[in-house]
Structure formats: structure tokens, C-alpha cells
Amino acid sequence: MLFAGSGMELYLMGDRRRVVITGMGVVSALGLDIQTLWRNMLDGKNGIKPITTFDVSQYKTPYGGTVDDEQLTSALAEIGIKPVDRTLDMAYVAAHQALLQSGLIKEGAEREHQDVATVFGTGVGSTYSIYASAACYFEKGMKAVRPTTVPRCMANVISSQISIRYKLIGANYVMVSACASSTLAIGNAFRMVRDGYIDKVLCGGSDAIFNPGYYCSWNNLGVMSKNPDPEKACRPFDRDRDGCVLGEGAGALVVESMESAIGRGATVLAEIIGYGESSDSTHITTPSVEGQARAIVMAMKMAKIGAGEIGFVNAHGTATRANDSCEAGSMRLALGDAVDSIPVSSNKSFFGHMLGASGAVEMVVTVLGLQAGRVPPSRNLDNPDPACDLNFVGPESIAVSSPVAMKNSFGFGGNNGVIILRKG
Amino acid sequence: MTKQEIIQRLRDAMKASGELDVNWDDVTESTAINSLVDSLSILDLIFEIQQEFEIEFDAEEMIGVDTVGDLADFLAKRIQ
Numbered sequence: 440m441l442f443a444g445s446g447m448e449l450y451l452m453g454d455r456r457r458v459v460i461t462g463m464g465v466v467s468a469l470g471l472d473i474q475t476l477w478r479n480m481l482d483g484k485n486g487i488k489p490i491t492t493f494d495v496s497q498y499k500t501p502y503g504g505t506v507d508d509e510q511l512t513s514a515l516a517e518i519g520i521k522p523v524d525r526t527l528d529m530a531y532v533a534a535h536q537a538l539l540q541s542g543l544i545k546e547g548a549e550r551e552h553q554d555v556a557t558v559f560g561t562g563v564g565s566t567y568s569i570y571a572s573a574a575c576y577f578e579k580g581m582k583a584v585r586p587t588t589v590p591r592c593m594a595n596v597i598s599s600q601i602s603i604r605y606k607l608i609g610a611n612y613v614m615v616s617a618c619a620s621s622t623l624a625i626g627n628a629f630r631m632v633r634d635g636y637i638d639k640v641l642c643g644g645s646d647a648i649f650n651p652g653y654y655c656s657w658n659n660l661g662v663m664s665k666n667p668d669p670e671k672a673c674r675p676f677d678r679d680r681d682g683c684v685l686g687e688g689a690g691a692l693v694v695e696s697m698e699s700a701i702g703r704g705a706t707v708l709a710e711i712i713g714y715g716e717s718s719d720s721t722h723i724t725t726p727s728v729e730g731q732a733r734a735i736v737m738a739m740k741m742a743k744i745g746a747g748e749i750g751f752v753n754a755h756g757t758a759t760r761a762n763d764s765c766e767a768g769s770m771r772l773a774l775g776d777a778v779d780s781i782p783v784s785s786n787k788s789f790f791g792h793m794l795g796a797s798g799a800v801e802m803v804v805t806v807l808g809l810q811a812g813r814v815p816p817s818r819n820l821d822n823p824d825p826a827c828d829l830n831f832v833g834p835e836s837i838a839v840s841s842p843v844a845m846k847n848s849f850g851f852g853g854n855n856g857v858i859i860l861r862k863g
Numbered sequence: 864m865t866k867q868e869i870i871q872r873l874r875d876a877m878k879a880s881g882e883l884d885v886n887w888d889d890v891t892e893s894t895a896i897n898s899l900v901d902s903l904s905i906l907d908l909i910f911e912i913q914q915e916f917e918i919e920f921d922a923e924e925m926i927g928v929d930t931v932g933d934l935a936d937f938l939a940k941r942i943q
Binding site for chain 1: 903
């Protein structure tokens with residue numbers, strides 16, 4: 440059996456509150472708002488570009504999905520925030536958009552305390568502040584380390600500062616599960632609302648990794664592409680893929696009960712109908728087909744759907760040899776032959792792998808796809824790998840009529856999260 | 864260094880650091896310290912002062928330092 444436990448079966452299949460998405464926001468290499476990101480993706484634009492903020496001349500992968508500094512500073516100034524730490528800064532911008540779209544905040548209006556929880560995911564937290572602090576210590580000694588490094592670098596700073604700024608008095612915390620962090624954060628938010636803990640949750644993820652103290656470790660890990668052309672480097676599921684390309688960014692969503700959304704006249708963007716999570720329990724970096732399939736099956740059981748009802752899959756698709764072939768295998772194991780009819784694509788070729796933020800940003804893209812009835816094209820999928828035998832979206836975007844989509848996130852450490860959405 | 868010179872150097876250093884959300888051009892000798900910082904951000908203020916003036920002191924030593932003018936007097940005793 441892929442999973443066991445009568446208690447889990449009862450929980451998954453039981454009727455609980457319906458959970459919907461009423462607001463979204465993004466920061467990415469292809470735009471700092473959802474409309475710009477969506478338009479650029481439909482146009483097949485590339486957000487992966489040379490890194491210019493530090494010396495990468497010795498790096499094997501001197502490019503990534505970097506967010507434009509001027510645009511980020513400008514976006515922060517528009518919402519009255521002075522830059523503090525890049526991970527938090529991007530989360531602020533995305534959170535503000537989501538809260539605005541959901542109607543939970545209004546521009547220019549005084550903010551009142553609201554019973555909204557704040558649950559964010561991050562793979563690595565405040566890397567810029569951590570690196571700056573470490574640099575101070577090693578260059579100038581312990582007295583040169585700023586005392587407020589503690590609240591700046593603590594892992595929960597994202598959720599805490601957002602809850603403070605926007606006066607959100609539900610529980611706030613950060614979930615850390617590598618590349619699955621924000622999908623698990625969204626899944627946890629879904630459960631909180633579904634089970635009646637709270638009516639509304641602001642959730643999402645943020646990661647900023649292009650500082651030398653952290654990015655060098657990825658360079659040395661050897662899983663990133665060495666393709667000399669940033670345009671062509673990130674090639675999810677392609678036969679000639681040679682590794683991932685990293686990105687930075689943030690995604691935020693407001694998740695709430697259907698009753699709450701309808702009661703206050705909010706627009707329902709999509710409904711979360713299923714959530715599955717699992718651990719591979721095999722290896723700290725190599726993924727497991729069975730582990731991932733468990734999460735997919737769990738999500739489908741909760742959604743009460745068969746494989747044939749899935750309209751498209753927004754894959755994890757990192758473009759590493761290991762992930763893509765494993766993910767293809769896990770989808771086939773979980774979905775059976777029906778997978779041959781389900782369009783599959785990865786967004787990471789557009790803006791890189793944002794680690795803990797990837798799930799949230801790609802979840803936003805999935806919702807946009809459901810709303811538009813369209814899936815963005817696959818970039819750089821010139822020759823699909825026969826070992827990844829799936830029905831991939833080609834170089835042009837495609838129309839989809841099914842109102843159901845699935846989003847996969849699979850992280851280092853064997854952390855798996857899958858969310859199934861229905862069009863609002 | 865005169866009191867006004869210390870205050871101006873403090874203004875310039877804090878503006879350059881950008882750490883506190885304060886309009887330092889509006890800060891005068893009579894500005895109350897607790898109107899500029901709270902219990903956390905005062906640590907940033909002390910840190911920046913220590914880096915700029917190359918001195919060391921703890922927040923506990925700042926008894927009676929209520930205004931920027933008091934702070935300048937406090938620093939004058941410690942600056943070499």
C-alpha cells in the first residue's frame with residue numbers, strides 16, 4: 440500500500456469546510472506582480488540572467504532568476520517599507536499584494552487587528568542577514584556583530600514581521616522543508632481552515648539566495664547547470680538537462696473558508712480540494728518515487744478525484760537528472776496510465792528554482808492557469824527525455840478545459856507536498 | 864570636539880547607516896531619545912555609535928541620557 444491507517448482514511452475522506460483562495464501576490468525574476476509574471480510566461484520570456492551583485496567569475500553557474508533590485512526597492516517604497524533583509528523584503532511585497540487583492544487590507548485605510556494566521560515557508564531564511572553577520576564576525580570580531588542580528592536572522596522573522604505590520608493576530612510561524620517549504624505552508628494553512636482552527640490564513644514562501652556566503656555552497660554541490668548560455672541552461676525534463684538553475688522570489692496567498700469568503704463578498708480565485716504530504720525516508724538529497732507517489736495519492740483521496748479528472752500538472756521539475764526522472768516515475772505510479780493524457784510542465788525554466796518559495800510562486804501560476812484555462816509553454820524542452828515519459832506541454836501555451844490542477848513540490852530531505860486545486 | 868560637532872557627526876553616521884527609520888535632519892539637541900528608538904532599536908543606535916566613535920559602552924550606562932544633547936555630553940566624556 441502506498442499509505443496506511445484507517446484514521447488517515449477517515450480524515451482524508453471526511454467532509455470538512457471548503458477552503459478557497461481569495462488573494463495572491465508574487466515577486467519573481469519575471470515580474471513583481473501576478474499580471475506581469477503571467478504575461479511574461481505566456482510570452483515565453485526568460486527571467487534567468489547573469490548574476491551581477493558579486494564576483495561570480497569562478498562559479499560554474501554564474502546566472503540565476505534574480506529579482507530586479509530597483510524594482511524591489513521601488514515596490515517596497517510604494518508600500519512604505521525600508522529594505523531590511525531580502526527574504527523578508529520580498530515576502531512583504533508579495534503579502535501586501537495578496538492581502539490587497541483579497542480585500543483584507545485597503546490602500547490608505549487604517550489597519551485594524553484581524554484574526555488571520557500567517558504561515559510562510561522558507562528553505563533557508565534570512566541568508567543575507569546571516570551572511571552579513573558572519574562576515575562582520577570573521578572580519579572584525581564579535582563586537583562588530585549587530586545585536587539586532589538575533590531578531591533579524593531568526594527563522595520566523597518572515598511570518599512575525601508580516602503579522603506585526605498587517606496586524607494579523609492568528610498564529611504565525613515559518614515552515615522549513617527545503618524546496619517543499621511553501622507548498623507545505625499552504626497545505627498547513629489549508630488544514631487550519633478546513634479543520635476550523637481559523638477562517639483565514641495568509642500563507643506563502645520566500646527565499647533569497649544570491650549572496651556569496653550561501654550561493655557558493657550550491658555552486659560546489661554540483662547539481663546546477665553548467666550550460667554557458669543562461670537562456671538555455673534550465674531545461675526541465677529535457678534529454679539534455681544538466682542541472683537546476685536557482686532563483687529568488689516570494690509568493691503569497693490568502694486562504695480562507697468558503698463561508699468567510701462568500702460572507703464578506705470576496706472573489707474566489709480557486710478552491711484547494713486536496714493536500715498530500717509525505718517523507719521519502721530514504722536519502723537526504725536523492726528523491727524517492729514511492730515517497731512522492733504517496734503524497735500524490737493522499738492529495739487525490741482528499742480531493743475525491745480520479746487521475747482522469749486532473750486537467751494539468753504544475754510539476755516540481757527542477758531540471759536535475761534525479762528529480763525529473765523520479766517525478767515522472769512517481770506521477771506514473773500514482774496516476775497510472777491516465778498520466779499519459781495529463782499535460783505536465785515546469786515553471787522553473789522561466790525564473791529558476793526559488794527553493795522554499797517555489798511552491799508558493801508556482802501555486803500562484805497554477806491558479807492563474809485555471810482562471811485563464813491555459814497552461815504556459817515549456818521553455819527549453821526541445822527533446823523530452825524518454826526516461827521522463829509524460830505528456831509535456833510544448834513550446835506554445837495550451838488551452839485546458841478541466842477545472843482541476845495539481846501542484847507538486849519535492850524537497851531535499853525527502854519532503855513531499857502536493858496540492859490539488861479547482862477553478863474558482 | 865564640541866557638543867554640536869558630536870551631534871552632527873551622530874546625525875551623519877546614522878543617516879549613512881540607514882538603520883533606523885528616523886529623519887535625522889530633524890533631530891536636535893532637545894530631541895528625546897525615546898522618540899527615536901524603542902527597547903530594541905536602541906541597540907542599533909548604540910551599535911552604530913560604537914562603530915562610528917570607536918568606543919564601547921552598555922545601555923545600562925546611559926542613565927540620565929534622555930535627550931540627544933544628553934547623549935552628546937555622554938559621548939564627549941568617552942571620545943578620545
